[in-house]
Amino acid sequence: MTAKTIQVENISKLYRLGTIGTGSFRQDLQQWWNHYILRKKDPFFQLDRCTSINGGQDQIWALRDISFDVMQGESLGIIGSNGSGKSTLLKIISRIVKPTSGTIKGRGTVSSLLEVGTGFNKELTGRENIYISGYILGMSKPEVTAKFDEIVAFSGIEEFIETPVKRYSSGMYVRLAFAVAAHLEPDILIVDEVLAVGDADFQKKCLGKMKEVSQSEGRTILFVSHNMQAINTLCDRAIWLDKGVMKEIGPSSVVINKYIASMQKFQLKQQWPTISEAPGNDHIRFEYVELVPHTEYSDGIIDVRTPLTVKFRFWNLSDDVNIRVSLVLFSYSGDCIFDLLSPATHCQKGIVEGECNITGNFLNDGSYYISLHIARDVSIQLYYFEECLSFDVEDYRGGINYFDKWWGVVRPNFPFLLKQKEVAIQ
Amino acid sequence: MTETKTAWEWEISSKTSYWGASLKEMWTFRHLLIGLVKRNFLLKYQQTVLGPFWILFPPLLTLLTYILVFNKFIGIPTGTLPPALFYFAGIILWSFFSDSFSGTASTFKDNAHLFSKVYFPRIIMPLSVISTQLYNFGIQLFLLLLLVAYFWLFEDLALPVGIGILWLPVAVITTAVLAMAMGLFFSVLTAKYRDFSYVIGLGIRLFMYITPVIYPLSAVPEKVRWVVTLNPLSPLFEVFRLSLLGEGTVSLWQLGYSLVFAALLFTASLLLFNKQGDKLIDVV
Numbered sequence: 217m218t219a220k221t222i223q224v225e226n227i228s229k230l231y232r233l234g235t236i237g238t239g240s241f242r243q244d245l246q247q248w249w250n251h252y253i254l255r256k257k258d259p260f261f262q263l264d265r266c267t268s269i270n271g272g273q274d275q276i277w278a279l280r281d282i283s284f285d286v287m288q289g290e291s292l293g294i295i296g297s298n299g300s301g302k303s304t305l306l307k308i309i310s311r312i313v314k315p316t317s318g319t320i321k322g323r324g325t326v327s328s329l330l331e332v333g334t335g336f337n338k339e340l341t342g343r344e345n346i347y348i349s350g351y352i353l354g355m356s357k358p359e360v361t362a363k364f365d366e367i368v369a370f371s372g373i374e375e376f377i378e379t380p381v382k383r384y385s386s387g388m389y390v391r392l393a394f395a396v397a398a399h400l401e402p403d404i405l406i407v408d409e410v411l412a413v414g415d416a417d418f419q420k421k422c423l424g425k426m427k428e429v430s431q432s433e434g435r436t437i438l439f440v441s442h443n444m445q446a447i448n449t450l451c452d453r454a455i456w457l458d459k460g461v462m463k464e465i466g467p468s469s470v471v472i473n474k475y476i477a478s479m480q481k482f483q484l485k486q487q488w489p490t491i492s493e494a495p496g497n498d499h500i501r502f503e504y505v506e507l508v509p510h511t512e513y514s515d516g517i518i519d520v521r522t523p524l525t526v527k528f529r530f531w532n533l534s535d536d537v538n539i540r541v542s543l544v545l546f547s548y549s550g551d552c553i554f555d556l557l558s559p560a561t562h563c564q565k566g567i568v569e570g571e572c573n574i575t576g577n578f579l580n581d582g583s584y585y586i587s588l589h590i591a592r593d594v595s596i597q598l599y600y601f602e603e604c605l606s607f608d609v610e611d612y613r614g615g616i617n618y619f620d621k622w623w624g625v626v627r628p629n630f631p632f633l634l635k636q637k638e639v640a641i642q
Numbered sequence: 643m644t645e646t647k648t649a650w651e652w653e654i655s656s657k658t659s660y661w662g663a664s665l666k667e668m669w670t671f672r673h674l675l676i677g678l679v680k681r682n683f684l685l686k687y688q689q690t691v692l693g694p695f696w697i698l699f700p701p702l703l704t705l706l707t708y709i710l711v712f713n714k715f716i717g718i719p720t721g722t723l724p725p726a727l728f729y730f731a732g733i734i735l736w737s738f739f740s741d742s743f744s745g746t747a748s749t750f751k752d753n754a755h756l757f758s759k760v761y762f763p764r765i766i767m768p769l770s771v772i773s774t775q776l777y778n779f780g781i782q783l784f785l786l787l788l789l790v791a792y793f794w795l796f797e798d799l800a801l802p803v804g805i806g807i808l809w810l811p812v813a814v815i816t817t818a819v820l821a822m823a824m825g826l827f828f829s830v831l832t833a834k835y836r837d838f839s840y841v842i843g844l845g846i847r848l849f850m851y852i853t854p855v856i857y858p859l860s861a862v863p864e865k866v867r868w869v870v871t872l873n874p875l876s877p878l879f880e881v882f883r884l885s886l887l888g889e890g891t892v893s894l895w896q897l898g899y900s901l902v903f904a905a906l907l908f909t910a911s912l913l914l915f916n917k918q919g920d921k922l923i924d925v926v
Contacts, residue, residue, distance in 0.1 A: 223650070231924065311761040314656055314920045321650035330759045337681065339688045348681050351674035352760055380688075 219323075221404060221436045222286040222309065227318035229279040229304050229460075278304040279315070279460045286404075288324075289434040293441065293451035293468050295475050301460040302440045303408055306330060309438065310406050324403025324436070327354050331408070333393035338382035342373060342392055345381055349396045363399045370425075371395035391418055398425045404436045405429070426450060444472050445613060473515050482518075482607040484509070491531055500590050500599035501531040503567070507586070507605045510576070519612040520627055523576035526605065528588060529569045537592040539563045543572050548583035553625055560594075580627040581611040658920045660913045671762050678770035679777065697778045698785055701733045708733065708856060718857050721889050724793055727786075731883050732855040734782040735814070738775055739821045739875065740846045745771035746825025747842050750833035750922055757923055764919045765912075768829065772822050779814070790886065800888070809885040812897075813878045816904050820874060823908035826915040833922045854879045859891045871896065874903040 279301045286292050294302045307313045309320060310328035335352035336345050346367055350360040360367075368374055371392040373384070381389055407426070427450055430437045441447050447454055447468055454468040456475045464471045487504040488494035494501040508525040509518045518524070526543060541558040558570060585606040590598045611622065687693040705726060712718045713725040720728040746768040750757065753767055793799040831838040853875045854862075862870050870876050877896040884890030 307758075308654065311654055311920075312758060313923050314658060315654065317656050320654040321652070322654075323649075323651035326652075326761075328760060334759045335756060337685065339685055340681065344681070344684065348677045351671075351677040352756070352762060354670075354762070355673075356670070357673040357676075 219288050220285045221288045221290075221324060222320065222322040222438075224282060224284050224286075224309070224320050225318055227279055227282045227305070227308060227315045227320060228277065229301070229308065229313070230316040231276050231278050277460050279308070279457075281318070282457075282460075282462050283318075284455060284462070284465055286436055286438065288403075288436055289430065290453065291430045291437040291439060291451040293439050293447035293454035293471075294457060295441070295444070295447060295454055295472065296457035296463075297479070299459070300457040302457055303330070304460075305457065306406050306408050306438060306440060322404065325354065326404045326406065327400045327402035328406040329353070329397045329400075329408065330406070332390050332397070336381060336389075336393055339380055341380050342368075342377040342384075345392070346396055349393065353397065353400055354402065355400065359401070367395045367399050370398060370421075387418075394418070394422055398422060401433075402435070404438070406438045408440045409442060423450060444476065445611060448472055473517060476610050477515075477517050479608070482507075483605055484607060486604060494531070495601060496530065496599055499532070499534050499592075501533065502601060502604075503529040503531060505588065505601070505604045507607055509607075514612065517610055518607055519610040520579060520581055521576045521612055522609070524574040524607075526572045526574070526586060527570070528604075529567060530590070532563050532566060532568050534592075535565045537563055537598075538594075539568065539598070540591050540594070541570055542589045542591070544587045544589060545574075546585050546587065547625070548585070551625070553579070553584070577629040578626055579609050580622055580624050581609050583608045658917050660917050668763055668765070671766055674762060675766050675770055675773065678766065679773045682770065682774040683777065694781075697781050701730065701737060701782055701785075704733050704737075705730050712856050719861050721858050721860065723883075723887055723889050724797065724799065727789055727793060727799075727887055728858070728883070729856065730786050730789060731887060732879060734779060734786060735817060735879060735882050736850060736853065736855045737782075738779040738814075739817050740850070741778075742772050742775040742818060742821035743825045743828075744842060744846060745775065746822055747828035747832060748839065749825070749829040751829075751836075751839065754923075765915065768822060768825055768915075771825075772818055775821075776814075776818060786886070804888075806885045806888070809881050812901075813882040813885065816900055817875065817878050817882075819908050820878075820900075820904040823904060823911045826911035827907070830914055830918045830922065833918075849873075849875075852876075858883075858889070874900045876900075 296302050308315050335349045347360050368377055373388050373392055423446055429435050439451055451468045454471040455462060456464040456471050464474055485506040491501050496502055505528040510523045514522050538560045540560040543556045545553045547553055585603045588601045588604055592598050708729040709725050749767050828838055828842055852870055852873050859880055877892045877900045880890035880892035881897055
């Protein structure tokens, strides 16, 4: 049985927004007067998120009543959208900022890595920066000296070690900075989104190093990232923060799935009860459009494996026309992925229905939208229903340890054969 | 298997402590302090041709100006001492004080970025500034000793250095403590209200004129002398000159006043710095 390393109890953090110039001096005095002299309760403590006495938004709860425990040797991932309080939480645990209320108890030394190159100075050489950055991150001189060669080797910039880092390329700078951090040996390591920098190879190397450290040396890691693959690979458990509130805590894969499901901003169905409300014109009126994901194998999430069915139905208001519908799929940036034509169909006045299947294992991860174009007699436009459906496709890689964004517009899994033909005789 | 119920080693809560980092914690960061002093030193002379000689040029140039302006044109008396020695002693102690003070007063402003990214006892930063200045002062003091030796050898200056030299470290250390105390106090204020950073620049310049830097205390008219004697720095400058050059007007009472003043202000500032330090990261 392992012991708790960190115990977080009801942590809240209130930020005061706006100018902290001379204007707040009066407010400070007022607050001080009320609090210490009149012994009144601080009025700001009873406020709810985003409300205040001024009616404006000059107070904001970055964190609200966060409680959790971290076991020794555990890697805990923290996920959430921007502004959800992830970094604030890490800053509080790293003792950089004070919580407004609540306590955190822990044992062991803590090192935090909230940015790459903390304490680096551009004027100093690589060697000098390794030392000073090491000290700032909490290493002692013998520790840095003992690891010096290893750090330099990890960063791969041996020949530039006596050059001021201002002459480094940004890649070299990041590699050196991370190399120092990667050789820290605290009991608890706190890592914020620092892997977003650096090239794919180096990211992989860093994640590998972190994984190795947490597994073999029993070190506790708190890890914030937007890279769900990385969290999934590195962390046993994860916390999902949303607007300062803890939504979910549990095994990473479960939390990540719930988070992604909530993040998928899509319009999977649009329906109009009467013809007068329906979008369209004198020729065409839409009754409904729908995208049906077949998510039986992917926990209710649309990911790269998910087959999709687009269904639509419209009122055709003119007699005797040859109708052809084209389904156009766009990436979120507006590039057309494909334009799919239905067979031309002779239609009378009435209701027309269509369906199109997009197979799974075809689209790459990303955001997409669909437009429907209805034409008669080959090329005369009847109606163009733009962006009628939108959806996100999430990443899924199975057991593949590759953290970078998968390249390409599509990601089909065509049969791919690779086999050893002959074995060289040793 | 039994879970050993060991006590928590650290605790973070909304309360800020007056006591700040423990000495034990400070000790673990001793390498950082030394490293920072080295860094400050390296940074200052990076890409300069003359390098560390820049520690000596500014006081020498100031000395030249003072001799010309205050001694030759205005004719402020310097007692029986050669003007060069008198001014140089004042200049180096004053620049030690003012650089230490202004350097520590901008602790939060200068290190906001670092403080918001990593934790270490915040007091390390002002300590590193004072240490750097102390180092510079040491080099300048050496030059002053060379000057004293020159005047003793070639200009018939009576050898002033005697047992009184033991007071010199007292004067220097008290000056450092006073500079740091004021610096810590203003670092908290400037972090919250930037107005104070302008006040500091102006204040230091004016403060010099009520400190016996360019004049000896004995040359101040009796009527206004109380202004200068109220300044806790004045006895320190007098003691500094007395111990090194053998001339200065100071009583044990006055020195005691400086010591007590420095000790009290330092304690108060340190408590304020510790108490406010953690909160200030949200506002700098």
